Amino acid sequence: MARLHLFDLDGTLLHGSSAPVEISRQLGLEAEAVALDEAIGAGLIGPPEYAAQVRALWTDLTEAHVAAAFASAPWLSGIEDVWARIRESGDYCAVVSLSPSFFVERLTLWGAHAAYGSRFPAVPFTEPVNPAGLLSAAAKVLIADRLCEEFGVKRTDCVAYGDSMSDRDLFRVVPVSVAVNADRHLEGLATYSYVGRDLRDAYELVCPDR
Secondary structure, eight states: OOOEEEEOTBTTTBTTOOHHHHHHHTTTOHHHHHHHHHHHHTTSSOHHHHHHHHHHHTTTOOHHHHHHHHHHSOBOBTHHHHHHHHHHTTOEEEEEEEEEHHHHGGGGGGTOSEEEEEOOOOSSOOSOOOGGGOOOHHHHHHHHHHHHHHHTOOGGGEEEEEOSGGGHHHHHHSSEEEEESOOGGGTTTOSEEEOSSBHHHHHHHHOTTO
16 A cells, blocks of 8 residues: 655754745845744744744745755755655655745655645735635644545555644644654654654655665
């Protein structure tokens, strides 16, 4: 039976950082983005407030900034290799992240079957963020179910990789999960735990013979 591997982005595929921080770094606004990440991570603000404040930081954002942020981000090693192995084995891989879809969707070029993020206006911005398009921890489960239907698998065939509070709901409903450089919010929930900079090693915990 094929399996569906579901990857978080911020703090998981990106080591010690997030897409908004990397984008903001290109604008000289890294500290402001880090403060917002800390606020949402502590539950002080929710996705709508976070998105609105990030949108305000990115008034001058261009596609060139986004491309530079993606290219220079601190990615784990081996992402493309792992996703190639997943495809070769007949499994599926997808990224589901609360970060902006215009950043997340670039990962389909690296081999992800699907990539979902919060919907932001097109860059450069001329419109506000529509809260209806923002993802949450609960939305990750809904998207996982939708992908299961699309790929012909079940929740019992899913493997989740994540690092923080936004991954808790998904970790609770899938049978296998890997906490990647995770914080305290995933304590006691993950099947496996990985600390390091190479996704191949995290994948080997789940698929040592594949």
